[in-house]
Amino acid sequence: MAQTPPLAHTTVLLAEAVDALLQAGAGAVGARCWVDATFGRGGHSRRILESMGAQDRLVVFDKDPEAIAAARALDDARMEIRHEGFAQLAALGPASADGVLMDLGVSSPQIDDARRGFSFRMDGPLDMRMDSTRGQTVAQWLEHADEGEIAEVIREYGEERFARGIAKAIVARRQERGPLARTAELAALVAGAVKRHEPGQNPATRTFQALRIFINGELEELRQALDASLTVLKPGGRLVVISFHSLEDRIVKRFIEAHARQHYDRRNPLATPVPLRLRALGRVKPSAAEVAANPRARSAIMRIAERTEVA
Structure with missing residues (x-):
């Protein structure tokens, strides 16, 4: 092979x-x-x-x-x-x-490797850890964080004005169908919650940035x-x-x-x-x-x- x-x-x-x-x-x-x-x-x-x-x-x-x-x-x-x-x-x-x-x-290489979970353009596990040997993944954090915590992280680290709507959608999805586990799932959910975004920029850009910055401190x-x-x-x-x-x-x-x-x-x-x-x-x-x-x-x-x- x-x-x-x-x-x-x-x-x-x-x-x-x-x-x-x-x-x-x-x-x-x-x-x-x-x-x-x-x-x-x-x-x-x-x-x-x-x-x-x-x-x-x-x-x-x-x-x-x-x-x-x-x-x-x-x-x-x-x-x-x-x-x-x-x-x-x-x-x-x-x-x-x-x-x-x-x-x-x-x-x-981190972005382009779908297994690392950094990219909203490719489907992969919702990980985003710089050190894949320790610490919690984004999926694990989103499974337990409340709506206010999620909104604060996305607003503070992503400067995303639709942070509250995104957080609400994440929690609703968790309650209805279980926690998010894949990057494609999160990207699609964010796209539905972001009403307007910069031309040429994927609507999930700021949210993925925020979660990556937060999970890695x-x-x-x-x-x-x-x-x-x-x-x-x-x-x-x-x-x-x-x-x-x-x-x-x-x-x-x-x-x-x-x-x-x-x-x-x-x-x-x-x-x-x-x-x-x-x-x-x-x-x-x-x-x-x-x-x-x-x-x-x-x-x-x-x-x-x-x-x-x-x-």
Whole structure:
């Protein structure tokens, strides 16, 4: 029986992200340590490895067992592989990294594999876990969550204005015919509850996004990882973050802004201000040519910051 070929993934902002990362502390002497906090299928990591010296080190994180398998297949002694989410970044220790790269969201192989349950375009089990070895699936959560909880998740993480109607339809379906178990069932149910949606966008887009973010705790993990980056980055180290929707980008933007200005204690105007800990280096969006070649790049925003001093 013929083997199924591995699902392809086109890395977004590949050259731009790695170039921005590797400029950290340009000219520094000695071994360097880079962190790919979201290995995925290794597009960024491969390019980093190509540019590394023999004594340099690359630490990669990922929750997805299939991503970890892809990392092990690279078989590079300079790479340390961690099967855990990037919220564990702080475990690397203070001032241990020259650069941290985070490529957020879900990868093309995850979306395109119906068995993972991320896509509303293909029928599969209603799973959506980044780490398929632990935690509850979306189907399991929807089986017990009440209407208010479901509506809140879809509204908060999907910014879906028809969240209440969708939640009501999910609960009614559960009461009439049992819990939802398949992505096609959920997509059809959402399509019936969403009265209007953006042209060219599937009506289930926002709901699937919301459930995926919630079930994986993605936004809280992002906040933890960003906080940890301040600890692990050396002075002059780079933080490079690629996000794909407004909720992620808003968190990254506000984090950088908050740490790229001095803070004063208003209760004690004579106190020494808390020094800035990051220097914002701007944002980058994919070129028109990249978006034309890879439509999934169209919503990407990359933000770059540099660590100033160690508090």
